[in-house]
Amino acid sequence: MTRTAPMTECPMDWVLRILMGPWTTYILWVLLRSGPSRFGEIKRQVPGISAKVLTERLRMLEGAGIVDRRYEATIPPRVTYSLTERGEELRLALNQLNDLARRWRATDGKPVPEKEDEAHLPSPANGAGAHAPLHAAEPAE
Numbered sequence: 537m538t539r540t541a542p543m544t545e546c547p548m549d550w551v552l553r554i555l556m557g558p559w560t561t562y563i564l565w566v567l568l569r570s571g572p573s574r575f576g577e578i579k580r581q582v583p584g585i586s587a588k589v590l591t592e593r594l595r596m597l598e599g600a601g602i603v604d605r606r607y608e609a610t611i612p613p614r615v616t617y618s619l620t621e622r623g624e625e626l627r628l629a630l631n632q633l634n635d636l637a638r639r640w641r642a643t644d645g646k647p648v649p650e651k652e653d654e655a656h657l658p659s660p661a662n663g664a665g666a667h668a669p670l671h672a673a674e675p676a677e
Contacts, residue, residue, distance in 0.1 A: 554597070554600050557596060560597070563582060563594070564619075564626060565630065568630065572618035573616065574616055574617070575587075575615055578617065594617055600622075603618070604618050604620050
């Protein structure tokens with residue numbers, strides 16, 4: 537009987553490191569609910585993020601194959617960001633994390649947005665229910 541060597545690295549580590557980056561889940565949330573968006577549109581939907589940080593995060597997500605950057609040589613140039621197939625695969629996981637966050641917040645006695653404010657990320661095909669993410673309503677500490 538042949539034994540395989542045990543994994544020395546958690547298989548989820550790479551994905552979780554990407555998602556843990558500053559503003560990353562918020563940016564993904566915006567792209568998941570809004571679809572392809574220009575830089576300024578994303579910046580307006582992520583209050584408090586600087587242009588520098590948004591640029592860094594989008595480049596990192598593009599490098600990870602999660603976001604596609606489409607450049608059109610117009611005057612002024614038009615750059616549109618959208619999710620790749622890999623990025624769309626995050627929809628279910630982010631919805632599940634959102635459900636978990638709601639339960640834990642309720643258990644810990646923290647405010648939980650009303651259900652009509654809740655944001656299950658719609659598939660672009662049905663376009664339903666684009667709302668603010670759970671963490672958007674949290675006060676700054």
